Amino acid sequence: MAILSEFYLLLSAAVFSIGLYGILTRSNALVFLMSVELMLNAANINLVAFSFHYGNVTGQVFSLFTMALAAAEVAIGIGIVLVLYRNFEDIDVTKAATMRW
Amino acid sequence: MVVEIGGFAVADWVTLAPTLVLVAASLLVFLIDTVEPRPGSSSNAVLAAVTTVGSLLAFLVAGYLLVVGVGQERVTGPVSMFNGQLVVDGMSLFFVVIVGSVTALVALASYDYLAGEAYQAEYYALVLLAATGMSLMASANSLATAFVCLELSSLPSYALVAFYKDNRGSVEASLKYFLVGALSSSVLVYGISLVYAASGRLQFGAVAEQLGARPEFAGVLGVGVVMVLLGFAFKTASVPFHFWAPEAYEGAPAPVSAFLSSASKAAGFVLAFRLFLTAFPEVGGLAGGDPAVDWVVAVQVLAVVTMFVGNFAAATQEKVKRMLAYSSVGHAGYVLIGLAAISAPDSGFVLGASMMHLLVYGFMNTGAFLFVALAEQWGIGRTFQDFNGLSTQAPLACAAMTVFLFSLAGLPIGGGFISKLYLLAATAKAGTWLLGAALIVNSALSLYYYSRVVKAMWFEEPDGTVEIESYPTSLYAAVVIAAVATVVLLPAFGLLSPSAFNAASGLF
Numbered sequence: 001m002a003i004l005s006e007f008y009l010l011l012s013a014a015v016f017s018i019g020l021y022g023i024l025t026r027s028n029a030l031v032f033l034m035s036v037e038l039m040l041n042a043a044n045i046n047l048v049a050f051s052f053h054y055g056n057v058t059g060q061v062f063s064l065f066t067m068a069l070a071a072a073e074v075a076i077g078i079g080i081v082l083v084l085y086r087n088f089e090d091i092d093v094t095k096a097a098t099m100r101w
Numbered sequence: 102m103v104v105e106i107g108g109f110a111v112a113d114w115v116t117l118a119p120t121l122v123l124v125a126a127s128l129l130v131f132l133i134d135t136v137e138p139r140p141g142s143s144s145n146a147v148l149a150a151v152t153t154v155g156s157l158l159a160f161l162v163a164g165y166l167l168v169v170g171v172g173q174e175r176v177t178g179p180v181s182m183f184n185g186q187l188v189v190d191g192m193s194l195f196f197v198v199i200v201g202s203v204t205a206l207v208a209l210a211s212y213d214y215l216a217g218e219a220y221q222a223e224y225y226a227l228v229l230l231a232a233t234g235m236s237l238m239a240s241a242n243s244l245a246t247a248f249v250c251l252e253l254s255s256l257p258s259y260a261l262v263a264f265y266k267d268n269r270g271s272v273e274a275s276l277k278y279f280l281v282g283a284l285s286s287s288v289l290v291y292g293i294s295l296v297y298a299a300s301g302r303l304q305f306g307a308v309a310e311q312l313g314a315r316p317e318f319a320g321v322l323g324v325g326v327v328m329v330l331l332g333f334a335f336k337t338a339s340v341p342f343h344f345w346a347p348e349a350y351e352g353a354p355a356p357v358s359a360f361l362s363s364a365s366k367a368a369g370f371v372l373a374f375r376l377f378l379t380a381f382p383e384v385g386g387l388a389g390g391d392p393a394v395d396w397v398v399a400v401q402v403l404a405v406v407t408m409f410v411g412n413f414a415a416a417t418q419e420k421v422k423r424m425l426a427y428s429s430v431g432h433a434g435y436v437l438i439g440l441a442a443i444s445a446p447d448s449g450f451v452l453g454a455s456m457m458h459l460l461v462y463g464f465m466n467t468g469a470f471l472f473v474a475l476a477e478q479w480g481i482g483r484t485f486q487d488f489n490g491l492s493t494q495a496p497l498a499c500a501a502m503t504v505f506l507f508s509l510a511g512l513p514i515g516g517g518f519i520s521k522l523y524l525l526a527a528t529a530k531a532g533t534w535l536l537g538a539a540l541i542v543n544s545a546l547s548l549y550y551y552s553r554v555v556k557a558m559w560f561e562e563p564d565g566t567v568e569i570e571s572y573p574t575s576l577y578a579a580v581v582i583a584a585v586a587t588v589v590l591l592p593a594f595g596l597l598s599p600s601a602f603n604a605a606s607g608l609f
Binding site: 093096 | 295
């Protein structure tokens with residue numbers, strides 16, 4: 001028996017919320033990147049589950065695109081974290097606050 | 102498929118020529134860098150020239166295709182490619198014109214601005230790749246291509262902001278830009294997944310067809326639409342994802358700030374226009390009847406809040422670049438009127454007014470940021486006081502800056518006057534008086550903070566410590582060209598606006 005699609009929505013919403021919570025509470029830049037990954041993968045859960053629900057592969061193919069782009073985004077992100085460490089001797093995102101908000 | 106351009110039958114992908122030119126130019130830049138990896142001053146000139154000529158060519162080709170009517174009703178109708186994933190129509194060509202012109206100005210100015218810096222080939226290649234992403238965003242016709250193009254323009258931008266990697270301001274700006282960008286792109290892609298959950302389609306037209314006026318999963322769709330809207334708020338620097346803008350624009354090299362605040366914003370808007378008008382027209386109640394997901398009201402709220410936040414924050418700034426950054430947020434609010442007042446009977450006029458504002462804004466805002474680049478080059482400091490009496494030493498550049506600022510404020514010295522007038526007329530046509538009132542109040546307020554710069558440049562006494570030694574030619578040329586374009590757009594506005602209105606009407 002197939003699992004109802006609604007449950008996948010609940011699961012992805014939970015994963016998305018965990019990622020959002022991580023972004024809002026943590027100040028470590030690497031944990032921030034991991035949290036963003038969680039949020040992107042929450043979207044992938046939806047895409048794959050509803051691809052099955054509707055019987056087309058559009059969503060599954062798009063989830064592959066999302067994964068590739070997430071990897072590219074992390075590559076840029078790690079680079080920025082690296083120069084952050086070189087300039088501020090820390091990867092705490094709250095330390096880099098020389099400009100006034 | 103075959104389309105006809107100016108009497109010749111060619112393959113449909115030829116209509117993507119402006120984008121292909123940008124790709125070719127970026128690859129050429131990489132090639133030059135491979136041949137001469139440690140560039141002397143001569144190859145820097147070649148790199149800047151390739152970038153400028155490439156983007157100028159993209160601008161001219163897109164302009165030519167627009168003039169001969171490719172993708173528009175009177176000749177071929179929208180040219181759809183790759184199973185409807187990309188579409189070339191009047192609107193996409195119009196925005197490629199904007200992106201191409203801004204990129205050309207930025208590349209021209211960068212030659213002097215980057216003099217003596219390392220890694221110039223990477224800089225120009227990233228600018229061209231980001232411009233490619235932006236021009237593709239204008240053509241994206243499916244949620245999948247939309248997301249890919251958006252990332253193609255975002256990822257090089259993060260790296261460009263961090264170009265001065267030993268400068269704490271540049272790195273901090275890039276970090277904040279990246280953090281907000283990563284967050285908003287995951288919000289966007291989650292929104293896309295919810296829209297897919299409600300419709301089972303990703304192509305814009307198919308989404309609209311599948312949803313109809315009464316979608317089955319209206320709740321899921323509603324959350325999805327709002328999240329997609331938030332994702333675009335980041336790209337266009339609108340509330341609530343606007344707070345990266347002042348940081349990123351202040352810390353980034355000034356030509357990059359000009360590029361991001363003009364071209365990137367325009368690209369975000371064209372994608373938002375196309376997405377909301379071709380994928381969600383019926384659920385938004387544009388076809389009549391009660392809206393299932395009332396995104397028009399959401400956009401109206403965002404437009405008003407964005408205008409007020411941007412302009413009030415700009416009025417309290419002490420640094421010129423930061424003031425321009427917040428004014429750029431305020432202008433995003435003005436352009437949002439195009440979507441917010443879309444329920445007007447003449448929606449082509451409303452959207453066309455927004456497009457024209459983005460075209461004029463592309464020149465005047467780029468010019469203003471390039472003037473700041475000039476000031477940074479002279480090393481005269483960043484606050485309003487530092488600009489005191491600058492006109493005694495650089496009258497030409499100060500005159501150009503005055504044109505930009507008054508045109509941004511909406512005085513009849515540049516095209517910004519008429520485009521704001523059209524936006525006001527659009528709010529009147531839609532009967533959204535609150536939007537019109539917000540536009541007037543904020544324009545009046547913006548005149549205050551723009552005049553502060555003008556007053557400092559022309560009326561204050563110079564404190565005598567700053568001596569301008571050099572007058573960088575290419576930066577000067579870019580500023581003057583932008584100023585001439587801004588002024589010429591005042592009388593020439595009537596020539597260009599019909600093509601904007603036609604292009605906008607093509608979406609309905």
